[in-house]
Amino acid sequence: MSARSGPRATVWDTFAVPSRSFLSRLAEAEREALLTIGVRRTFPAGSVLLFQDEQDDRVILILAGRVKVIRADQDRHELLLAIRDPGDLLGELAFIDGLPRVATVTALEEVEALVMNAGALREHLRVSPDVAVALLESVTARFREDSVQRMQLAALDTLGRVCARITELAERYGRTTDAGIEVEMPISQEELATWTGASRAGVAKALQTLRELGWLETERRVLIVRDVESLRGRFS
Numbered sequence: 001m002s003a004r005s006g007p008r009a010t011v012w013d014t015f016a017v018p019s020r021s022f023l024s025r026l027a028e029a030e031r032e033a034l035l036t037i038g039v040r041r042t043f044p045a046g047s048v049l050l051f052q053d054e055q056d057d058r059v060i061l062i063l064a065g066r067v068k069v070i071r072a073d074q075d076r077h078e079l080l081l082a083i084r085d086p087g088d089l090l091g092e093l094a095f096i097d098g099l100p101r102v103a104t105v106t107a108l109e110e111v112e113a114l115v116m117n118a119g120a121l122r123e124h125l126r127v128s129p130d131v132a133v134a135l136l137e138s139v140t141a142r143f144r145e146d147s148v149q150r151m152q153l154a155a156l157d158t159l160g161r162v163c164a165r166i167t168e169l170a171e172r173y174g175r176t177t178d179a180g181i182e183v184e185m186p187i188s189q190e191e192l193a194t195w196t197g198a199s200r201a202g203v204a205k206a207l208q209t210l211r212e213l214g215w216l217e218t219e220r221r222v223l224i225v226r227d228v229e230s231l232r233g234r235f236s
Helices: 028-035 092-097 118-127 129-155 158-173 189-196 200-213 228-233
Strands: 038-043 048-050 058-064 067-072 078-084 104-107 111-117 175-177 180-184 216-219 222-225
Touching: 028 038, 028 111, 028 129, 048 058, 058 118, 078 189, 092 118, 092 129, 111 118, 118 129, 129 158, 158 180, 158 189, 158 200, 158 222, 158 228, 189 200, 200 216
Parallel strands: none
Antiparallel strands: 038 111, 048 104, 058 111, 067 078, 067 104, 175 180, 180 222, 216 222
């Protein structure tokens, strides 16, 4: 008599999916169905997945790794808009409105992704209403986050904006240690400056202030948040 087998393993079991992402909103069967309309690809660190102003019909679902989303102005000054994680969709706005890409997406580390043709995805959504709802919820959540960030850019000083971004990094990527919440920085200090809408000198001064207050320690590409509640209180 054969032993009872355990739960069937799926491709998704190998990927860590943060809560509130697009992928986290789908049931297992819905995730499996996506594999039939896309192709899995690996992108090395530093490679570009999507180009700003490109007319492109692909939609990309991140399975592993992180990417940065950057928009350049007419003078080629770059602004970091966001960091995207496993389970997030890329290119969904161009998919919805058919307009060119609003930003360039670059791999911060090796990224594994599911690349889907827009036509195939659109047809899939017609017969999979729960996936369409998940897409709507994901886009809505992203707009809410963007609205909060725009409010912070308008209402807070540089120190407050730096506290907001460091708190976000700690919540998303932090690891609790005896010294505090340790965050391996996925971006440079210059990119942190563009993310906060400040100069690099302004961010450096803010980080020094946080160190003097005892709320933060900094090492090379590592932050140790010692008092996250004080950081949060500075912008909330």
